[in-house]
Amino acid sequence: MIIGVSGSGKTTLLKCMVGLIDPDAGDVLFNGRNFYDLDFNAKKEIRKEIGMLFQGGALFDSQTVEENVVFPISMFTNLTIAEKKDRANFCLKRVNLENVNNLYPSELSGGMKKRVAIARAIAVQPKYLFCDEPNSGLDPLTSLVIDNLIKEITEEYNITTVVITHDMNSVMEIGDHIMFIYKGEKWWEGNRTEILKTDNKEVCDFVYATKFMRDLKTKF
């Protein structure tokens, strides 16, 4: 998990990792190969192994929920229409969405959009899943649903998931390995037990920004 205050460079880092922004310095290695040294076709091959959950979902407005999920399957497999629909329905069911196949993204709630985006991301069985603030704009209960879904899918599909967030509930819920970014640099690294005990000022300011977390610290 990559955490940090707004404007610290979390999303920029994520976009560098997935190849959407060229970094000013440094390498991004996929299986030992530097992504930015590869040609266009080799990059395309690597990208087929990547699933990404965007902050706003990034669902295609002109397509229905089912078409959105079927889209990557159609592009990269030669399955029949029935097989593609089965696969899409399986993915939608996996994210607890049923009977929404014919709805358009504009007809969905924020949480449903995120779930459709997860279904689309896992439709082609990626090896890596990148999530850009999966809880932004969601109520605490829906956030929890999305967090648990990300955790379950990560374990079920045995994939590596990188989550960008500034939601401490999320961090405590699903964060295995946590990295704190400050002013564009890695400032702190550890797990969710260590983050509660660290004396790093910037990390403490971030973690204990809310009264709830401060009370929790006093209590324990």
Added chain:
Amino acid sequence: MWSIILIFNEIFQFTMHIFFHFGRYFILTKRTFAKPEKVSIYWQRILDEIVSLGIGSLGIVAIVSVFLGAVITIQSAFNFENPLIPVYAIGVAVRDSIILEFAPLVISLILAGKVGSSIASEIGTMRVTEQIDALEIMGINSAGYLIAPKIIGSMLFNPILIVFSMFFGILGGYVFGLLAGVVTSHDYIYGITYEFRPYNVVYALIKSVVFAFIIASVPAYHGYYTNGGALEVGRSSTKGVVYCIVVILAFDLILTQLLLA
């Protein structure tokens, strides 16, 4: 002295700005026509674009063409009041004006506004809502998937729209010419068939194909490189249409010189 340096600096910056956009436009065009991931999906997209960009424009093209033909007929009649000029010259003037210039150029300029703004805002919105990033992440050439079908669909259907416009323009001239009483049916029909050169239609169709490429690619370029939010999408759409019109006018001059001179 300083003011001269500043002026030269401005000219230099402006020139570099133009070269930057030219370069980026050609790189995007090259990417647009890279090998598609799946031909069947691209073919379906081309058909969709023909329906949305082409067939969706038939109504406006018909209305504009009818009124253009009508105005040219009445204006020609007004200017040909000299008894030495035969009345059938009105038909000749309408036919040649419509076929040579009004159908390919004016209709393309109208399409630049209608279709161009739609393309720029559609692609621009996809950019700011990260839909283009989502395509790239999936390993899809976003430029090819989004822009190529629009360009090909436009190039396939624009000549049909132009022929359609020619027909309605000449028909509009005929109907309004008769209603206004400035020309008889016999004179008008004789005029539009008098010394007809089929090459003029070929010339118009060549122009329409080139203009179709510009109508789809220039606004797509501006939409594709939109950066920001809703305000920037609006700006891209406006810029796309304005540049598209300027480029069409420039190519109109170039093609006229090449094909008619």
